Amino acid sequence: MPFIPHTEQDVEQMLSAIGVDSIDDLFDEIPEDLRCGELEKIPAGMNEMEVTRLLRERAAQDGLPLCFLGAGAYEHHIPAAVWEITTRGEFYSAYTPYQAEASQGTLQLLYEYQSMMASLMAMDVSNASLYDGASALAEAVLMAVRANKKSKSRKILMPLTVNPVYRSVTEAIVKNQNIELVDVPYNAETGQTDLEALTQFVDEGFAALVIPQPNFFGVLENVDALTTWAAANKMLSIGVVNPMAMALLKPPGEWADTGVDIVCGEGQPLGVPLASGGPYFGFMCCKQQHVRQMPGRIIGRTTDLEGQQGFTLTLQAREQHIRRSKATSNICTNQGLLVTAATIYMSLLGPQGLKKVALNSHKNTQLLRQRLMSIKGVKSVFNAPIFHECVVQLDTDVKQLINTLAREHHILAGFEVSAHYPELGNALMVCATETRTENDIEQFATKLDTLLNG
């Protein structure tokens, strides 16, 4: 019996202590006609050796292609120590730290995480994580509607340069509460949110403006101008950022004079493997004044009976297990293990290391962009500065090209942008992090050149 320790003698003694004849008797409160028979469609069990063989075969089918694909998930080097420690049983197999005295390891780590993340974003406070970047944006939108008590508006300005899947997830999560997301167009030349187009929204009344940095195209937005505009029009501002980029770029707490009200995003670049899209973690930071509107777990530092430092779940009166239908969110389980990895990752990289990873990713993408532009049939799309990801235009069908490079050369060429932005035609979005070498880039460019020009 896999994972069940009982001997026959144990079972006999236990049944006798309970005063029943068989285990089946313990199910006698379930109406007989509801009971199911054998679950025939489920295959028989395998032992660990057999399942290892099966999974290795399956893994081999997927291979390890050379990756120039980003679009919200990025391949960075993860130090060996990160997951060696994260998967220690004491972290891996603990649960939400309800019993603070028996969970000081997780609690202190989460406090350190909150401190690191708040500082990286230059914000006052951070929560202990949400599910992923997309659902974090949905939660930020709900939070902004609660927090902007002056406006009473249930409308949010959502630039089209925000990751299209984040927009779609946010829509799915907030629409039942009658919150409306209104598109803001982008400038076709720069790829930035169109500041002039914003003027049409001045009189309408919105709860918040979302500001991505870098935006989905990898383009840097005019974050200072956008933040100033939102504040001038009595809207809250919600930053959506790549945390790795914030080691290099101006953090949301320092945008314009005021900084943003809320910032959120995808934590995956900080030590979390690509792993088919999850588990990752969403992060969220905000100004002190909004902390009681924040969703998710928050850890606080306090003292114990003897006056020594300790850590505990705090502001729980916001949460579903206390407030039920009046909670700030329904979230319960978050992404503790991924935050454990990210905290160890940020500790190992430190301020210099994180900045170097960001710089090298940026440099490699610049190299890649230059090399691709030297190929006949590849053109630049946007002229504004980018960070570590960029869009290029090809004179051939992008989907087909991606598939050919994947099938014949094991290269993931990038993201097919036209799937979400048909107006951009045959546009491909590429990314080269610090893990790509000049040789990798040359290999990709050579194959692409051959495909395009024979």
Added chain:
Amino acid sequence: MLIFEQSHHGRAANAQLPQDNGALASLPADALRASKPNLPEVSEMQVVRHFTRLSQKNFSIDTHFYPLGSCTMKYNPRACNTLASLPEFSGRHPLGPSLHGQGFLSCMYELQGILKEVTGMQAVSLSPAAGAQGEFAGVAMIKAYHDERKDTARCEILVPDAAHGTNPASAVMCGYKVREIPTGKNGDVDIEALKDAIGPQTAGIMLTNPSTLGVFDRKIKDIADIVHEAGGLLYYDGANLNAILGKVRPGDMGFDVIHMNLHKTFSTPHGGGGPGAGPVGVSKRLKPYLPVPIVGKKGGQYELLDENDYPNTIGRMSAFAGNAGVLLRAYIYAKMLGREGMSRVAEFATLNANYLLKRLMEVGYDAAYPERRATHEFILTLKKQAKELDVTAMDVAKRLLDYDFHAPTTYFPLLIPECLLIEPTETEAKETLDGFIDTMALILREAKTDGSLLKEAPYTLPVRRLDDVKAVKQLDVVWNKRESK
């Protein structure tokens, strides 16, 4: 000591730094960061030692009996982690073409099939990231179903008073009002109260069965009939699926939509508070509304089905395809259990719970429902001890920590005074349960002879009881913010 307090300017984990500094020419000066983020400057060994030491301040399944009710803290097989972390799986980009994902996608396709079979539902989507997101998706599907039928007067979701807090919170996130249904004296839903509450305004009911009271609701068929006759749908909260795995299926009980907590029933790690995975299963009429993506098979190839295949979907819950790595661990666990292993989970979880309940009653504790069978968990109430000895459920919980046992869930469900919700799971051996029983008996003796001993427990942990009020009033959630600006 905090990691920040070990920081020395100029120190770094040098083996982790990229070789080249790169060039900045292409970035405008006003886009750059001027301040230095307050991350620690420490060596690799300092990091390893610090976090290893922190880990040692945790109780966990791997180190302790962890009978946290309604959380199913069972052993997390190591093979699940090792195999889900194979480089091809952990390195796979979520947007990579499906030809570089046939292995992963085949596992997900089979997992959908296993979950369908074990729940008796018609279709499954794996995408919700946790139980609460599964609840949200489930209620959103109920709403989409009524909306499509133009049955828009249904504005209310019924929730029993014993339900998890996520249930009412999820219903509200879907735009519904919540009406609570009381529990009868025997622990089952109060059928008369249900009949009074139900009507044309009812969109559905959210139920956990077995409920959080640790009993199986024997009138479940009647409840299903009452709700369906009124035009409402039934939502099954799968938090307690461990109790009935392979014994009775939510689909057969009449539920229209369910979520499963794979981090409970399918033994994926709880990770200090996540990640979870909350797949949803539906009856035929809700299938068109399932959240995408869903793994499908076309022409012998596995692929992710999206909005084009499911035009009436409630949409996406996450940027990619949910907590894929958690799903993979659950798949590996399910493969090792196999069909015969599924029902053993319920059998031995139930055996352990009933044994523990019986023996704890013998040593002097009161069950909340002494006439009922325990399911995979049960509730003790310390109402009598609180009154007679001034010893609360919290005191007993804290004292257990001193004796190297994680505490059960305390003060939940809210309707049972001074309660401990205890779930041993099937992976604990009899001698562990016996040790727990002996300790509980000892604590009861301590309560009778020297109650003050319990009041200030624990004594042997890294910290004593913490000042939660101070934590709220003098809010300190980040260290030295912006110090080095």
